[in-house]
Amino acid sequence: MYSEKVMDHFMNPRNVGEIENADGIGEVGNAKCGDIMKMYLKIENDVIVDVKFKTFGCGSAIATSSIATEMIKGKTIQEALKLTNQAVVEALDGLPPQKIHCSVLAEQAVKSALLDYAKKHHITLDELNDFHPDEDHHEHGEEYEEA
Structure with a gap:
């Protein structure tokens, strides 16, 4: 059901934690599910020099966060603005259909953090003009286990 890469990133997630005085912070998700x-x-000189994440959710959510970082x-x-949920799924060698929304959340979390960075630094990132971090990309009613 889950690829080796998904299991590896779930069992040994990379870049877990917080960055004090982060240049951009993004949070997405739905507490209900x-x-x-x-x-x-x-970010230094327009390059992401460090990235950390904290995820509460299922194993796929943790794995997609880890690989996205x-x-x-x-x-x-x-380059980071071009990250897609499809690229996240491919990097993990696939996800079950009911877990694809986790890859969407990973993409949205990156974009949300970049949007926060842009707002703090008074810059415009045209790629985020139509981005709305508050949109819910979950399938309602589905149960998730804590991981």
Whole structure:
């Protein structure tokens, strides 16, 4: 059901924690179903030099958060803006259909943190003009276990 990569990132998540005085912080999720992701970015000269996350949710939520941090660390803001949930799923060698929403949350958490960075630094990131971090991308009524 789950790939080796999903299990590895769930059992040994990378970049867990917080960044004090983060340049951008994004939080997405839905407390009702239990998946909440918080992403912290440290950015220098338009490059993400550090990224950390805290996720409350199922194993897939933790795995997608972990791989997303690895995918954007060391990248420019513009490169990180191109992260898609499909790229997250592919990097994990797939997810069950009912867990695809976790990859969407990972993408949204990154974009939410970048939006926070842009607001704090009074810059415009055109790629985020239509981004609304408060949209709920969950399938309501589905139960999630704490992981």
